[in-house]
Amino acid sequence: MRQVMNILKKECGLYFISPIAYIVISIFLLVTGWFFFSTFFLYNQADLRNFFNLLPLIFSFVVPAVTMKLFSEELSAGSYETLLTLPVTFSDVILGKFLAAVVFVIAMLVPTLAYPITVSFLGQLDWGPVAGGYIGAVLLGAAFSAIGLFASSLTRNQITAFIIGMTICFGMTLIDKMLFFLPLSILGFLQFIGADFHFQNISKGIIDSRDILYFLSVTFVALFGAHLVMQEKN
């Protein structure tokens, strides 16, 4: 656990000393802010449903961009070798890097708290769905971070890692919107796989153990995948 903390600290440091972190956060805020507030006054409703509706889609682009460098950069620079010959295990490295990505996602979400605060001045805001939405957003961010981390472990090219990660996240977000084309027999199963489906449940303010379990299992499977990839490289 001590080693996980050390790697987490190092990765966070690497995130926030590079300008890319601030660029990604700015773009994220710009996109969400625009999509949310451009239609907010048309709806004339004091809630954040629009924001949370869009979040999975935006996350499926932004989170893989955050995680793409985690392994790829080390593999191409060769520092992977230096890191792995230090007394750390694969799980230490994976957990450290994963938690750093989660910290980054949280750092990205914190400024968006300005939205509910603004909205609460404009009307009666129900804080339940907002709290649910943020819990869901962190879980979703964690699941997508794990997927992005897995994608990053596959290749030494950051762009490839980004595209792989984005494709998986994007597919998981959209799968329950494509159910129309899919055979009826596996419909229920495919809907259950969809990340958006579970996220929308939570963001309505209903915290169901099934949804939480879903995000945790996606996270676990992706991290385990990264572990297998590391073992294969060894």
Add this chain to the structure above:
Amino acid sequence: MIHVESLTKYYNDLCAVDQISFDIKTGEILGLLGPNGAGKTTTLRMLTGFIHPTSGNISVKDFNIDEHPLEIKKLMGYLPESAPLYHDMLVYDYLSFVLSIRGIGVEKKTPRIHKLADLCGINEIMHKPVGELSKGYRQRVGLAHAMMSDPEILILDEPTSGLDPNQIVEIREIIRRIGKEKTVILSTHILSEAEATCDRIIIINHGRIVADGSAETLKQSASGEYLINILLKNAEFKSVKDELLSIDGIKSVTPIENEEYLQVKLLCKSPSDLRGNIYRKIKQTDWILVGFYRETRTLENIFRELTREV
């Protein structure tokens, strides 16, 4: 200290390391020599646990690398080839990260970093990002990284590559100083370096050990052959050749172009020094002896003989 037994590594179908076995004692400085692609780096990477051998066994102290990789990693400091480090990190931050990973407490951290910064000569660049450093400085930071926790075993993959001659001498001195108490394994293809720093040299070619021993024993043992150079005046090559070939142990006499004198090179194969016999032979003739010396076999010759493509 380190025991390696029939270590083998295949990359798909390519055999990089083939049945290598050796033992390293505490306090030994071992040089791994070989041409490019001989399997030096692969061997070192397997020793550090970075890659897994296809077959074979490595144990350090009483730890087996399969069962206790963490314990072994704790004992080792490793400088990979061309010192890959985090480009965006400051040198100080990087070294301090290494110390935390190695489990060295906060209060011991600063003195340790200061000590190694002095030792490796990186004081002025402590607050620069690693990516901005020159090759030589990066190599020194890599060396500081490897020695950070004062490990019992130091594994250095081409430690002096990219350094200027002054730094090379410094680094060699550092290695020799550490080698008094620690076990050092280094790979290089600079022969003079191996000769100057290592107690023991292992030459590998195509993944196999072709020679193992100190520089001195390697020089002597290489098939018992040696060369003698003679410079003569007032002599004919043909008669010189006939006379000298009659000495037992002289295999061949070859002329060497020389404007003033007659110069010949004798290939001798004999456990004893044949110079006495040659001298006596020359004394019986009326040749004038101008020069007479035995060529010392250099490690270079031995290396070339052992690793020549057949």
